[in-house]
Amino acid sequence: MPVTSAGIVDQSEVDQSEVDQSEVDQPDAGQSDADRGRITITTMVLLGAMTGLGPFSMSVHLPGLPRMADDLATSQSSVQLTMTACVVGIAVGQVVAGPLSDAYGRRRPLLVAMALYCATSAVCAAAWTVPMLAGLRFAQGMFAAFGMTIARAVIRDVADGQRLVRLFARMALVSGLTPIIAPNLGSALLVVTDWRGIFVVLAALGALFAALSVGSLRETLPPARRTRLRPASTARTYAALATDGAFLAPSLVVGLAYGAMFSYVSSSSFVLSDAYGVSQTVFGVLFAANAVGFMAGGQLGAALAGRRGTIRALRITLPAAATAAAGITLAALAGSGPAVVGTLFLTVASIGACMPIASAEAMRTRPDSSGTASGLLGLTQFALGGLIGPIVGAFGSTSALPLGIGMCLCLLAAFALCLRPAAPRPTPSPAA
Structure with missing residues (x-):
């Protein structure tokens, strides 16, 4: 199997029979089809919702921040x-x-985390100081992260090749609703309750996810493929991933x-209004x-990867x-608001097209430790997003x-990574 620049396998150069085989769920020896290889619509929606749980938890209470500051007798910045x-x-x-999901399977850590998410959210509603609420x-963010990490690992357990890209794109259909639903739901809830009531709703959401996981989420990591949880071994796995x-x-x-996307999310409301x-x-x-453009872009990107290969x-x-991001810059220089709005839409939709492809490529390289790989992928995503967004906003x-300049530079740097030559490495055995 050929390895192209940036170490990304170009699926368009793989033998067609191998691509066709990746479209079929292949259960491991000793596992039944009922345990692995099938993703129902209900499960897909649940996994997508869990992928968006962290961002949702982060942003649903934003409309209530002023009231929260008054109630806790503190400043907005605090x-x-x-x-x-x-x-x-x-x-x-x-x-x-x-690492926990690689050692104990996917279901058990997820169910425990959702129960703790529910309990923590409920206690948030009773917090009376800012330090207590911050802790x-x-x-709450930690336990929400379990859903995000394990959802990606579950998809990797059951799919490879183009099917993996396609399932990541389908998850984005659900998680992409987060920026639409969260602030609007927060505003609607404030009509009938206060900021504490929002945390009660989050607690109920955690309980709902736990119940749905019990009923519809099958264990996708058999005991034979689990790893022992040892700090030294976990550190070596993370080091190997970080240097691969x-x-x-x-x-x-x-x-x-x-x-680039986080820069848009954090700055666009101020830019467009001011x-x-x-x-x-x-x-x-x-x-x-x-x-909606972001979600549609994900589906178009998956279709494009199926026809042209992932790297292409x-x-x-x-x-x-x-x-498109360069278009935002030109539109800003021209002082045209409508052009800024139009090029923003094209940029966000294009980002939606590339992210599921790149996520699938990162996840497919290490099928033997897909939970750990998912964790490091998520850390990279949020670390860079959390760093770049405030830098752009500071201007x-x-x-x-x-x-426009910040988004363009991020996307050009990402494109450069796809052009950088990488030494060939042995292709890992497929997990699906």
């Missing part, structure tokens, strides 16, 4: 630290969740693309439209995204120029 704590918890939790939000170009290159592509006079109502419509698909979608909101 309350915003609770959101930062949740982001850090999501990043750390993924690193913890990966609880860190724990076949994993690291697509992981960085995901992180840089998410950095620089171009867009009202909050109109911005909500535009934000929803872009989220990335070499099409990433330049398209960078070009102000009087123009879309910083946003």
Whole structure:
């Protein structure tokens, strides 16, 4: 099997019989088809929802931050630290969740984490100080991260090749709804309750996910494929992943693309309102439209990867995204608000097209430790997103120029990773 630049296997160069075989669920010896290889619609929706649980938990309470500051008798900036704590918890939790799921299977750690997420969210509703709430939000983010990490690992357990890309794109259909639903739901809840009631709703959501996991999520990692949980062994696995170009290159592509996306999410409301006079109502419509574009882009990217191969698909979608981001810059220089809005839509949709492809490529390199790989992939994604977003936002909101330049640079760097030569490495045996 040929290995191309950046250590990414070009599926278009693989023998067609091998590609066809990757479309079929192949259960491991000793496992029945009922245990592995089938993903129902219910399970797919559940996995997609869990992938979005961390960002949802992070953003659903945003409309209630001013009331929270008043209730806790503190400043707005102090309350915003609770959101930062949740982001850090999501990043750390993924690193913890990966090795645990490789050692104990997917279901058990997930069920425990969802139960703890439910309990932590309920206690958040009773917090009376900012430090207490920040600590609880860190724990809440950690437990939400288990759902994100294990969802990716489950998909890797049951799929490979183009089917893996396709399933990642389908998960994005559900998780892509998060930016639409979370702020709007938070605003709607504040009509009938306060910020504490929002955390009660999150607790109920955790209980619902736990119940659905019991009923519809099968164990996809058989005991024969599990690894012993040892700190030294886990550290070696993470070190091996971090130095493996076949994993690291697509992981960085995901992180840089998410950095561009996070820049948009964190800055666009200020930029569009301050620089171009867009009202909050109109911005909500535009934000929803872009989220739909992101989801549609994921499906188009998966179809493109099926026809042209993964590396070629990335070499099409990433330049398209960078070009659209350059269009934001030109539109900002021209002072055209409508052009900024149009090029933002194209950029977000193109990012949606490339992220599932790159995520699948990162996950497929290490089928023997897919939980740990998923954790490091998630850490890379959130670390780069959390770093790049504030940097872009620091340049102000009087123009879309910083946003366009920042997104363009991220996407060009991601594209460069797909062009960088990498030494061939043995192809791991497929897990599906």
